[in-house]
Each structure stands twice: as structure tokens, then as C-alpha cells.
Amino acid sequence: MKSYLLRRLFGILPVLWAVATLIWIILFALPGDPAAMLAGGFRSDPQVLERVRAEWGLNDSAGAQYLRYLARVACGDLGTSYRQGRPVSRILAETFPATAILALCSMLLAACAGVALGLISAAWARRWPDDLISFICLGLISLPVFWLGMMLILLFASRLGWLPVLGYGMEGLRIPATQIRLPELNHLVLPSLTLALFSLGAICRVTRASLLEVLRQRYILSSRARGMRPVSVHLRAALRNALIPVVTVLGIDFAALLGGAVATEFVFAWPGLGKTIVHGIADRDLPVVEGGVLCLCLAFVLVNLAVDLCYALVDPRVRLQ
Amino acid sequence: MTLPTRASRIGLAIVICFALAAIFAPALARLWGQNPYEPVIPVGVIPPTAPEPSHPLGTDSLGRDLLARLLYGARISLSVGVLAETVALLLGLVIGGIAGFYGGWVDDFLMRMTDIFFSLPAPLLALAVTAALPDPATLPYLRRLPEPSLAVVLLVLGFIGWAGIARLVRAQILVLREMDYAAAATALGARGGRLLLRHLLPNALAPVIATATIGVAGNILSEAWLSFLGVGAHPPLPSWGIMITEGQNYLTTHPWVCIYPGLALFSAVLGLNLLGEGLREAMDPHRFALKR
Numbered sequence: 001m002k003s004y005l006l007r008r009l010f011g012i013l014p015v016l017w018a019v020a021t022l023i024w025i026i027l028f029a030l031p032g033d034p035a036a037m038l039a040g041g042f043r044s045d046p047q048v049l050e051r052v053r054a055e056w057g058l059n060d061s062a063g064a065q066y067l068r069y070l071a072r073v074a075c076g077d078l079g080t081s082y083r084q085g086r087p088v089s090r091i092l093a094e095t096f097p098a099t100a101i102l103a104l105c106s107m108l109l110a111a112c113a114g115v116a117l118g119l120i121s122a123a124w125a126r127r128w129p130d131d132l133i134s135f136i137c138l139g140l141i142s143l144p145v146f147w148l149g150m151m152l153i154l155l156f157a158s159r160l161g162w163l164p165v166l167g168y169g170m171e172g173l174r175i176p177a178t179q180i181r182l183p184e185l186n187h188l189v190l191p192s193l194t195l196a197l198f199s200l201g202a203i204c205r206v207t208r209a210s211l212l213e214v215l216r217q218r219y220i221l222s223s224r225a226r227g228m229r230p231v232s233v234h235l236r237a238a239l240r241n242a243l244i245p246v247v248t249v250l251g252i253d254f255a256a257l258l259g260g261a262v263a264t265e266f267v268f269a270w271p272g273l274g275k276t277i278v279h280g281i282a283d284r285d286l287p288v289v290e291g292g293v294l295c296l297c298l299a300f301v302l303v304n305l306a307v308d309l310c311y312a313l314v315d316p317r318v319r320l321q
Numbered sequence: 322m323t324l325p326t327r328a329s330r331i332g333l334a335i336v337i338c339f340a341l342a343a344i345f346a347p348a349l350a351r352l353w354g355q356n357p358y359e360p361v362i363p364v365g366v367i368p369p370t371a372p373e374p375s376h377p378l379g380t381d382s383l384g385r386d387l388l389a390r391l392l393y394g395a396r397i398s399l400s401v402g403v404l405a406e407t408v409a410l411l412l413g414l415v416i417g418g419i420a421g422f423y424g425g426w427v428d429d430f431l432m433r434m435t436d437i438f439f440s441l442p443a444p445l446l447a448l449a450v451t452a453a454l455p456d457p458a459t460l461p462y463l464r465r466l467p468e469p470s471l472a473v474v475l476l477v478l479g480f481i482g483w484a485g486i487a488r489l490v491r492a493q494i495l496v497l498r499e500m501d502y503a504a505a506a507t508a509l510g511a512r513g514g515r516l517l518l519r520h521l522l523p524n525a526l527a528p529v530i531a532t533a534t535i536g537v538a539g540n541i542l543s544e545a546w547l548s549f550l551g552v553g554a555h556p557p558l559p560s561w562g563i564m565i566t567e568g569q570n571y572l573t574t575h576p577w578v579c580i581y582p583g584l585a586l587f588s589a590v591l592g593l594n595l596l597g598e599g600l601r602e603a604m605d606p607h608r609f610a611l612k613r
Contacts, residue, residue, distance in 0.1 A: 018437045022446070026453035135328070138598070142591035144542055146549050147565055147583035150572055158573040259444030263546055267569075278550055281452045293449040300442045 008308065012301050019297045020073050023290045024066055078291035083283045088291035091276060096295065099272030103254075103261055103299075105188060106195035111250060114200045115239075118207025118246075123234055125212055133204065140201035146263035149194040153267070156190060191268040198260050199253050206249040210242040217241075243314050251307030258296045329599020335592025343399045346392040353377065355389035369568075369575040381564065381578050382571060390559035391585050397560045398589060401475045402541040406533050408479025413486025413529075414522060420487070421494030422517045432491070438484040447543060450477050451552040470555040474547055478540050489532060493525035527604050534597035538590045545586050561586045 060068075072079075078088040121133040156162050214220065215238055223237045224230075258274075265274035273292050280288035324330050342349065353375060369387075372379045378387040420431040454460070457469035466472045497503060498521060506520045547553030548562030556563055561582040568578030 014433075015437055015440050019441060019446075023449060026450060138594055139587075139591060142538065142542075142587055142594050144545050144549075144562075144565075144583060144586050144590075146546065147579070147586065150565070150569065150579055151583070154572055154576055154579075255442030256444065258442055259448070259546070262445070262448065263549060266550065277448070281448075281550060281552055286453055289452045290449055293445050296445050297442055300445075301440060304440065 005309070008305050012305065015301055016294075016298065017070075019294055020070060021066075023294060024069050026286075026290065073294075078294065079287035081280075081285055081288050083280075083285045083288075088287045091288060092273065092291055092295050095271060095273045095276045097272075098270060099261060099265065099274060099296075100299075102188065102191055102195065102265065102270060102272060103257060105192040106199065106261075107250070107254070107257065109192060109196035110199040110203055111246075113196065114203025115207050115243075115246065117200070117204040118211060119234060119239065121204065121208040122211035122215065123230075125208075130208075134208070137201035137204045140197055141205075143198065145194060145198040145260040146267050148197060149191070149264050149267040152190050152194055187270075191264050191270050194264050194268075195257060195260055199257050202249055202253050202256075203246060207242065207246050210245040211238055214238045214242045240314065244311060247307055247310050247314055251304040254303045255300050258300060262296075323603070324596075324599045325603050326599055328595050329602070332592045332595025332597075332599060335588060336596055339395050339399060339589045339592065342392050343395040346389075346396055349392055350386070350389035353386075353388075355386040369571055369578045371575075372577075378581055379575075379577055381567060387564075387578065387581055390564060391561070391581060393559040394561045394564065394582065394585065395589070397471060397554060397558060398541045398544060398586070401471055401478070401544045401554075402537040402593075405475040405478035405482065405540040405544075406536045408476060409482035409486055409536060410529070410533055412479070412483035414490055414525075416483065417487035417490025418494055418517055418522055418525070421491035422498060422521065428491075431487070435484045435487050438481070439488070443481045444543060444546065446481050447477050447547060448550065448552065450481075451547055457555075468554070468558065470553065470558070474544055474553045475540075478543055482536060482540070486529060486532060486536070489529055490522075490525050493528065494521055497521045497524055528601075531597050531600035531604055534593055534600055538593035538597065541586070541590055541593070 076089055078092070080086065081088055081091060084091065117133050117137070121130045124130045211234070215234075220233060220237055223233050228237065261272070262274035262277055264270065265272045266278040269275065273295060277289050277292040280286070280292065324333060369382050370376065370380045370384075376386045376388070378391070381387055381390065416431050416435065420428040420435075451473060454473055457473045458464050460469060460473070463469045463472050494517075503516065503520060506516055511520060544553055545560065545562030545565070548560040549566050551566070554560035554563055556567070564582035565579055565586075568575075568582070571578050
């Protein structure tokens with residue numbers, strides 16, 4: 001188990017290296033002069049440009065720059081925001097908790113609702129409840145998540161007035177995750193509902209397919225023959241074995257969820273990483289954008305590692321070696 | 322081959338409708354005298370207007386006809402979706418084909434590369450790349466294209482989306498190259514590239530097509546998402562994503578400016594997903610066993 005974990009943690013390194021390299025290529029090798037970008041409003045002054053080049057080591061060879069960049073990233077130094085003049089890592093650390101809360105809530109919501117709908121769908125397979133749920137799920141998969149968020153705002157916040165529209169306000173950026181109190185939680189409802197609806201479809205479909213596969217197994221037949229009630233057959237005998245592919249999809253879908261979170265946070269002004277990234281795009285503040293993406297990539301890779309470890313919990317036959 | 326379910330036939334009908342709307346957009350827009358690129362009232366920002374005979378779905382905040390822009394938006398969505406998937410398909414076929422056919426270290430290397438690409442969150446990568454590129458109109462080669470910003474989006478989506486297809490193709494080739502007809506072709510003197518290109522890859526295409534159809538749907542959503550975030554298509558292009566962004570400020574007062582582009586996006590993607598599911602089912606060898 002321990003050696004497995006170590007090996008998997010090492011396996012993450014090439015992935016992170018690939019992302020970091022890609023980001024380096026984006027920042028320094030693509031057309032456009034990074035010195036001009038760093039100099040901002042002073043880009044027309046050749047003296048300033050020269051000084052920026054010397055300061056950032058832009059006169060060195062590409063290889064030397066690349067190695068230095070990798071060393072910096074490995075130490076957690078993601079550069080300095082052009083706009084805010086603060087280290088990117090600090091900006092990310094401030095905004096990450098909000099994103100984590102949002103992602104966690106919606107993942108939980110989506111997983112519970114998705115598995116429940118999948119169970120119903122499989123129990124009434126190929127009859128109208130199944131057809132209805134399948135169609136709804138395909139519909140949810142086809143929805144653009146940012147538009148879904150806007151429609152929910154329109155319905156629940158603007159027309160019905162049940163819920164607040166925006167994230168936890170202008171002060172939100174300064175509230176640490178540990179100090180979020182109950183009144184703030186109703187700000188969480190709409191964004192996490194949006195994201196949950198978005199991921200629910202895929203989870204429900206996989207649960208259904210996987211359950212139907214498991215329900216054909218012999219041991220299900222024998223459970224039925226021994227007089228187990230149909231509900232117990234589904235919930236106790238079949239579901240646990242059917243959950244493995246569902247857990248995989250939870251991990252893979254997390255990429256889409258993070259992408260959706262970027263748009264959702266923007267729509268709901270939720271003060272997380274996603275909103276920071278979008279504002280970084282608008283400000284042409286590249287280090288923030290790329291650092292944010294790297295941070296989300298890391299979250300994605302770690303979640304997938306956690307998913308693999310979960311196999312052992314869900315399925316006692318899986319030995320991690 | 323017939324499509325197996327009613328849902329998939331509905332999907333095909335939706336896709337055909339959108340394709341026709343995209344192809345005949347200028348002719349259709351002319352029916353009620355519209356030019357979707359020109360604001361009817363050119364000065365200043367005005368509130369969108371409600372539907373009326375001369376503007377069947379009303380106008381947007383620059384006085385442009387909404388329905389006409391939706392029709393032109395179908396051109397952008399469908400062409401970016403299909404072309405990006407074509408790029409992904411070509412890359413996937415080449416990489417998966419070579420990996421499956423030659424095996425050995427070539428296979429190992431290409432599949433490790435695919436694994437890395439697979440374990441990256443694709444939408445975020447697309448966002449990172451498109452956000453960092455300078456104005457597409459200044460990029461070499463691309464600036465000569467009619468719409469450089471769209472070219473960037475479709476290339477980025479294509480270059481990020483090939484990993485799944487490569488895996489699928491490789492798995493197919495591994496099976497196909499052991500088939501008798503491959504041995505027969507080899508016996509007749511077909512070698513290396515010819516065997517792969519003329520005999521194996523065409524037969525590996527069937528399951529790939531279903532995946533690619535669903536991929537087109539994903540690309541359309543990604544394009545709209547990127548445009549919504551401000552890094553995809555550039556205004557004044559009538560991309561559905563841009564139309565939703567532009568309507569955001571009028572969400573509570575003039576909601577239709579947001580609702581219609583979203584509905585168009587939703588139904589196009591739904592149609593493609595329904596069609597893709599149907600194709601997947603039609604090509605599934607276990608289909609007959611599963612039938613009621």
C-alpha cells in the first residue's frame with residue numbers, strides 16, 4: 001500500500017512536468033515579446049525593455065531559462081502577478097478554498113443524486129422511468145454550464161427571489177474558508193446546484209450501465225433465488241460492485257467540473273480560483289492565469305489519485321500493489 | 322446501417338436542421354431583410370428590444386437582429402466543432418494507428434504520451450493556451466485565414482482532444498492486424514504503411530465515428546465556453562457563447578437575449594449527443610443480445 005502510494009505520487013510528476021512545460025512554452029516561447037508584456041505601459045521605452053530582460057534573464061538561452069523556470073515552479077514560485085504585484089502563489093492560496101468548497105459541495109450533490117437516479121433507472125430498465133431519466137441525463141450533459149447558471153439565477157434569484165444571486169459579496173475574497181458561517185451558505189446553493197446538475201448526467205448514466213451489467217451476474221440470480229427482496233438485491237448485492245466504474249467517472253469528470261467551475265464562479269461572482277483566472281484573462285495577467293490552471297491541474301491529478309485509492313475501499317478484491 | 326432508436330433519429334433530424342440553418346444562414350436572414358453583422362441602429366448601446374415582425378426574436382443590445390445572429394452562430398459552432406474534431410481525428414488516427422501497428426517501444430512511447438494527455442484536464446488546457454496567445458490576427462500563417470480567432474480555437478481543441486481517439490484506434494488496430502484478411506494482404510505483398518493505411522485504418526473507423534460525433538458536441542460546448550470567457554471567438558462574430566456574454570448584463574431585464582443563444586447551443590449539442598449515442602449503439606456488437 002505504502003509503496004503503491006509512493007509510486008503513484010511519482011507518477012504524477014511527469015504529468016505536472018508536462019503541464020509546467022506547456023505553460024512555459026505558452027509564456028515564453030510563443031510569438032510575442034515577454035519583456036514587452038512584463039514592461040506593461042513602458043513597453044515602448046527600449047531602456048526599460050533592456051532592464052526587464054536583464055532582470056528576468058530573458059537574454060539567456062532558451063534552455064537555461066527553461067531550467068530556471070522548472071526550478072522555480074518546483075519550489076512553488078509561480079511568478080508575480082503583473083497587475084497586483086503580489087506572488088501568484090499567495091493569490092492562489094487565498095482563492096483556492098472557495099473553489100474547493102464549491103467543487104466539493106457540487107461533487108457530493110452530484111454523486112448522491114446521480115447514483116440515486118441511476119438506481120431508479122436500472123430498476124425500471126427500458127420502461128418509462130428509465131427512458132425519462134436517461135433523456136434528462138443526456139439533456140443535462142448537453143447543457144452549457146454557464147448558461148444553466150444564468151437560467152437558475154433568472155428563475156430562483158431574479159423571478160422567485162428565493163436565493164441571493166452573487167457569491168459572498170465583495171468582502172468574500174477576504175473571508176478565510178474556516179470562517180464561513182451559515183448565512184454564507186445560501187450563497188453556495190445556486191453555484192453548487194449548477195455544477196452538480198452539470199456533472200449529474202454522466203454519473204447517473206454510468207451507474208445505470210454498470211448496475212445493469214452487474215445485475216446480469218450469477219450471484220445476483222442466486223440472491224434472488226434465496227428470496228432476497230428486490231430492493232435489497234439492488235442496494236446491498238449489486239450497488240457496491242457497480243460503484244467501481246462510477247468512482248472512475250467521478251475522477252475523470254472532475255476535469256469537466258473544474259472547467260465548469262471556472263465559468264460558474266464567473267457567473268456567480270464566486271471568489272474562487274475560477275473567477276481569479278477569468279479576471280486574469282481580462283487583465284492580460286498571464287502569470288495568474290497560468291498559475292491558476294497549473295493549480296487546478298494539480299487538484300485534478302490528486303483527485304484522480306484519491307479515486308484510485310478509493311477502489312480499495314469500494315472493492316475489497318482490489319489490492320493496491 | 323439504420324439508426325437503432327427513435328431518440329437517435331430525432332438527434333439526426335436536429336443535426337440536419339442545424340446544418341441546413343448554417344448553410345443557408347445568409348439566404349434565411351435575408352427573408353426578413355437582415356444583415357447580422359451590422360447593427361441596425363449603429364450609435365451607442367441601447368436596451369434590447371422585444372420580438373416584433375421585423376425582428377422575430379427581438380434585437381440585442383446593439384440593435385442587431387437576434388435570429389439572424391443565431392443562424393450565423395450555427396455556422397461558427399458547427400464548423401469549429403467539426404473541424405476541431407477533424408484535427409483530433411487525424412492526430413488520433415496517426416498516433417493510435419502507428420502505436421498499435423508497430424508495437425514495441427514506439428507503442429510504449431506514444432501511449433505514455435497519450436496517458437499524460439489523458440490525465441490532463443482538457444478544458445483547462447484549452448483555456449490556458451487560448452488565453453496566453455497574442456491577438457490571433459497577428460499570428461503567423463493564421464492571420465491570413467478569414468477568422469483567425471476561430472482558427473486558434475479549433476486548432477487548440479483539436480490538439481487537445483486526440484488522446485481518447487488514439488486509444489480507441491490503437492485498440493482496434495491491435496485486433497485487426499491479427500485478422501486473416503490482414504495476413505492475406507501481407508501475403509499479397511502489402512507492407513507497412515500500405516497495410517496500415519489501406520487495410521487496417523478504414524476498418525478501425527466505425528467505432529471511432531460514434532466517438533467523434535460526441536466529440537463534435539463537446540467541441541461546440543468548449544468553443545461557446547471559451548468565447549463566453551472571452552478567449553475564443555472575438556466580437557463582433559455571432560458566436561453563441563459571445564451572445565450569451567453580451568446578454569449577461571440584460572439577464573434580469575431582457576432575458577431572451579441570453580435564453581435564445583443558450584437554447585440553440587443546447588439543442589445542437591443535444592442533437593449531436595443523441596446521434597452519437599445512436600451510432601454507438603448501432604455499432605455495438607452486443608446490441609442484439611441486449612434487445613428486448
